[in-house]
Amino acid sequence: MALWIACDNGKKNKWIVPRGDAPRDQPNWHEAERISLMRSEIQELPPIATAPSSSKLTTLMLSGNRKLRELGDNFGALLALTYLDLSSCGFVHFPKEICGLAQLRYLNLAYNEMSSLPEEVLDLRRYWRPTDEELSDLASLLLEELKCLNNLKGLGICIEDTSQLNRLVELPNVSVRWLFISTLENSTSFSLSTSFLGDKQIQINLAEIMFIDCNVTQVVLEGNHQHPTCHLRALETFKIEGLHCLEEIIWKGVVPEELFQALRELTVGGCDNLKSITWVLHLPCLTSLLVQDCSSMTELIADTVEKEEEKEITSTPTFCCLRKIF
Template sequence: MCRYKDVGIPFPLGMVGGCKRKVVLTTQLINVCGKMEVRKKIKVKCLNDDEAWSLFLEKVGEETISSHPLIPRLAKDVIKELEGLPLALITTGRAMYDKEDPREWQHAIDLLKKSRLDEVEHSREDQEGSTFYRLKFSYDNLRSDTLRECFLSCSMWPEDWLIKKEKFIECWMGLGFIKEFDYISEAYNTGHTLIRYLIRASLLEENEVYDEVRMHDVLRDMALWIAHDNGKNKNKWIVFRDEAPRDEEIWHKAERIMLINSKIKEFPRIAATPSSSKLTTLMLSRNYNLTALGDNIGALVALTYLDLSNCRIIHFPKEVCGLVQLRYLNLTNNEMPSLPVELGSFVNLKFLILRDTGIHTIPQGVIAKLKSLQLLDLYHNWRSIDENLTYLASQLLEELECLNNLKGLGICIGDTSQHHLDYQSGGSA
């Protein structure tokens, strides 16, 4: 048995010679506090601007900072990208110790903006001393591969974003990380539990007021680095800020492409070589200039996850119906008056989310063909009664009865004698 003095703890504990003694430990994993029976937990926050500057200056050296008039301003831009994370400030400061040319500093800033901190720190030369390598301890010690996959997927959203927890949970269901559940409420409970694990491991930050979470920029960069096979395959996951990648090779080699809140107006042209496509996940949400998809998207036959929420698509994109491997399709908050007959080809679709789409026409028999469907969300459609309504509530309910795998339904049925559906809330059925 280990004795107190063997680990540097005076014995006996408590008052000795009039002195009170305490043991202080630090950890990235909150469950360690429970195992060590910690009496008081103190969360160490990231440094503020002044503290971050002092720490960074200490590591980079006054001589380097004062070597050129532009470097102090550039150094503050570097610090801003690191968001007060002490470990990143220390390792990056040491890496910039001998950089006295402003162009080297600007290059470092460019790399940081592209989530390539490992290249700034030259971590290939000193891998064990790099920020990513040391932060990866928390990732490696997560209790399951599912948690690790969930953490990596959080990096698919833009930096500095606060994301609703339910959005993460829907994503994890669509990506297949949450599989075993009898009711949709079970899936959401599982998702919230997974989020709590990531928060306790200091891998996510929580905004309790709005039920949101965010990922620190450096942790997001680390997640992308891991997803890129520790930086060796940068085309595996593509996260673009503004325009869609024009290089066709990227579209055929990437496994996930995320273009959230960008400025794209149309889907890029892709050569019709479906057999070479590896892309399984495509996120195009919040592209407010995107009103339609071209035939090119049909070349992405391996797609299983497609998020087109919050765009400006005015008709259901029939080109998507050729993507028969889709398991998740989200078209929330687009203006689409009707669903096409071709929708029935989605034999593998498990999650169909059509909130706030204004749909008032569904061809008879289409819903009944979606045999794999587990969640159908039609929240807040049919916002006004109109003479063009062509689908009776009774018909929809009959078709829903044919879906043996359906576990969640977002719908509220009003007076069926009015021959319309009045959607008021989206819950599980």
């Protein structure tokens, strides 16, 4: 039924979405308006004829093809393309064929193995005019180069050390929407400091924070008297997954219910040394709480709360919006 609807009730070939059990015919690149080849296990794209004037393709979704490393010489013929999802593919180098796509409005390169942007991609700043809803997702790219993309409205990025985090607030024209923190080698503690949490753009735009596969024993959320009101007003999702050495989450100069005043979804998984998450009690908007694979956590809320924590906790009602707990 979904495939039938995607193909405009079976009348026109506007959408091409191969079924998992169907033979993968060559897509008609110049008749289709939208093509999805997500998780198709392809190693290369089907041949693209060089007929740019007739191309109608506006949307191409290639996410999840880990063996796909190149787009092919004729990819630049798809001049009508506005939406391109290349997330979770096998690209080691930035596909330069993209640079000639003057209509491109959305580009997702998350979860590839690229470490830098070539000079050619900087020409994209002449063409990118995304609205606030049409956000480009660039992971693990050089922050100095991102400064040149003056029209980039939103950014999702994975960082692996504290220096990268501090440089995020130096991007004057970019709103960080999704922050993924991974690896953090040679570090036992990681701090989201005041310089980051107190930044106005971060407070207004950051929608998701995710820690994944880090070796730290402490995560510190820190404020001070210069920034008495650290409120992440747009943050709705906070995830901590695969931090097997994590023993505690420390709050310094900031109160959980104020910093996370809009938080709706909290996930804690694979944290074998974490014993409790008492600080979740007073999150005013929390609707979903998922805790799994935390072998040392015998109780969600500790019976005794340290005196320092008592000073931070206010009279806010407990779990006033919680709807789901797993």
